[in-house]
Amino acid sequence: MSDNVAADQLRLFIERIERLEEEKKGIADDVKDVYLEAKANGYDTKTMRAIVRLRRMEKNARQEADALLETYRSALGLD
Known part of the structure; x- marks a missing residue:
């Protein structure tokens, strides 16, 4: 019985991950659409x-990133 419980629990975890991955894909598609709209x-x-x-x-x-970028730009004469 313990093996069945563990298998059921594993299946539930996998199914949850699959649903979340599908939602993540949907959100990524929505973000892409917003960028396309902005570009248009x-x-x-x-x-x-x-x-x-x-x-x-x-x-x-x-x-810090801005300061480092400015240092590199200056060193390369990109000011």
């Missing part, structure tokens, strides 16, 4: 993706 309205989606990535970062991590 004249926005640069590459820049928008960079902004979204920056907004996910904590302020101090973003400041």
Whole structure:
């Protein structure tokens, strides 16, 4: 009986993961649609993706990344 319980539990975990993966795919499709809509309205989606990535970062991590980028740009004469 214990093997059946473990097998049932494993099956339930797998099914939950499959449902979540399907939801994740749906959300990814929705995000893609928003970027396509923004592009159709004249926005640069590459820049928008960079902004979204920056907004996910904590302020101090973003400041460190900005400072490092500026240091590298300056070293390469890209100012």
